[in-house]
Amino acid sequence: MITSTPAPSKFIASLRGLIGRCPNCGEGRLLRNYLKPVDQCAVCGEVYGHLRADDAPPWMTILIVGHVVIPALLHVEQVYEPPTWVHMAVWPLLALVMTLILLPRCKGVVLGLLWSTGAPGSERA
Template identity: 45%
Template structure:
């Protein structure tokens, strides 16, 4: 496919589909190309539709969202487990440390993709204006 400038053509920037595509770690524009080259490095251009993705400014937002979600999911489970089953504190700490790390590593790239999708859909930062 020849490289084209997609900012000149009107683009349907549906926020819900862009957020879902980002969450699935796909290009928010076409949903086909990979959003990341590594674990968290966003590609400069989509390999399929050539949409420029280098203008994103996700910064610390995905990390804050990850902490918020993981904390709200695991804290009640931790309290319930301790009160109901009274496991050894070292066992409880080990299990919840592993669970916290695993869930955080799973959610972080997905939430970064979601934030990039929101920014793309709203024409924020380097993504141009909404059409």
């Protein structure tokens, strides 16, 4: 079913991508198998399989994780001076968990923004 409602704004499309929903209708899933975009929305039929986010989602993820983990690490070191093993146990784990949580959300934002701008999303298009 193809809907005839007006296209959502870039902000709304990005927010819908952030929560893993179809940028067009906000109801269908945008990603399957963690990071793979669905070929098309199961609810509204919008096509997403051709969109290529490339390096933007990892770049956004690294930017966010780095700006959270490194200042926190430096603050804890300056204030509490924990032993090195605490740093070795906490910060890599925090960075890994944050990365696994943020990466699909960042990909959703990029795909939502790509879709809303009408960009072909592929060099082969």
